[in-house]
Amino acid sequence: MDVHARTLLTIITEADLERRLTEDILRLGARGYTISDVRGRGSRGARDATLDQTRNIRVEVICTREVAERIAAHLRKAYYDNYAMVAYLADVAVLRSGKF
Numbered sequence: 001m002d003v004h005a006r007t008l009l010t011i012i013t014e015a016d017l018e019r020r021l022t023e024d025i026l027r028l029g030a031r032g033y034t035i036s037d038v039r040g041r042g043s044r045g046a047r048d049a050t051l052d053q054t055r056n057i058r059v060e061v062i063c064t065r066e067v068a069e070r071i072a073a074h075l076r077k078a079y080y081d082n083y084a085m086v087a088y089l090a091d092v093a094v095l096r097s098g099k100f
Contacts, residue, residue: 001095002095003093003094003095004093004094004095004097004100005091005092005093006062006063006064006065006091006092006093006094006097006100007062007063007064007065007067007068007069007089007090007091007092008060008061008062008068008089008090008091008092009060009061009062009063009068009071009072009087009088009089010058010059010060010061010087010088010089010090011058011059011060011061011075011085011086011087012038012040012056012057012058012059012085012086012087013056013057013059013079013083013084013085013086014055014056014057014083014084014085015037015055015056015057016055017057017079017083017085018035018057018059021059021079022035022059024071024074024075024078025059025061025071028067028070028071028074029063029064029066029067029070029071030061030063030067030071031063031099031100032061032099033059033060033061034059034060034061035057035058035059035060036057036058036060037055037056037057037058038056038057038058039056040056056084062092062094062099062100063100064100065089068089069089072087072089075087
């Protein structure tokens with residue numbers, strides 16, 4: 001099977017950031033993203049999605065390592081101090097390299 005190495009950047013954050021975050025992701029070189037509504041509990045308490053103010057999203061971006069690190073560095077600088085946000089990177093293998 002013909003597989004290609006890419007990086008999965010996963011971001012879990014406040015739903016209010018969706019528009020700004022997706023604009024940043026595309027501007028910084030990603031070709032696309034997937035967004036899911038999520039719930040959970042962390043250092044800033046429970047995020048149960050019962051109110052718009054407590055909704056969280058998970059943004060997944062598959063891209064090159066360079067782009068993933070560029071986006072992650074931007075997130076740290078622009079959002080970490082003022083928003084509930086977790087981001088992590090994972091190595092993945094994709095079958096359609098041209099999409100990422």
